[in-house]
Amino acid sequence: MFTLKQLRYFAAVARHRHFGRAAAECHVSQPALSLQIQELERRLDARLFQRTKRSVSLTDAGRIFLEETRPAMAQLDRAALLARQAGRGERGVVEIGFTASAAYSGVLARSVAAWRRDCARIGFVPTM
Numbered sequence: 001m002f003t004l005k006q007l008r009y010f011a012a013v014a015r016h017r018h019f020g021r022a023a024a025e026c027h028v029s030q031p032a033l034s035l036q037i038q039e040l041e042r043r044l045d046a047r048l049f050q051r052t053k054r055s056v057s058l059t060d061a062g063r064i065f066l067e068e069t070r071p072a073m074a075q076l077d078r079a080a081l082l083a084r085q086a087g088r089g090e091r092g093v094v095e096i097g098f099t100a101s102a103a104y105s106g107v108l109a110r111s112v113a114a115w116r117r118d119c120a121r122i123g124f125v126p127t128m
Contacts (some may be wrong), residue, residue: 001043001046002039002040002043002044004076005034005036006037006040007040007069007072007073008026008073008079009022009036009037009040009067009086010040010048010065010069011069011070011073012026012033012039013026013033013037013049014049014058014062014066015046015058017041017055017056017057018056019034019037019056026123030053037049044061044065045061046059046061046062047059048062048065048089049062059066070072085121087109089122090121090122091121091122092114092121092122092123093124093125094122094123094124094125095125095127096114096124096125096127097127098127112124
């Protein structure tokens with residue numbers, strides 16, 4: 001139906017209310033951004049922006065579309081962040097085997113406490 005790139009461009013234009021500034025933020029030319037917005041509008045069969053020579057504003061359809069896409073965009077950004085963290089080994093679960101003597105001596109408790117302090121986003125599952 002539409003692409004993530006088009007959603008990001010749409011959000012940038014909505015935020016800046018200016019195609020040139022939105023294009024600069026998105027690191028694309030203004031004509032390329034305008035074409036993507038036009039394609040998005042065509043696919044939605046709705047005008048998202050009211051354009052004049054001096055201003056850009058959201059139409060009712062644009063306001064509704066922005067409102068409804070914000071949570072999805074936030075979730076996609078969160079998913080990307082979590083994937084990057086997992087890729088760097090900053091998220092996930094580590095299973096570590098131990099002996100009974102480690103549990104009784106306090107070594108395990110100290111090690112788990114240090115692990116949880118230093119690696120809070122990585123789960124720790126001790127297995128015997």
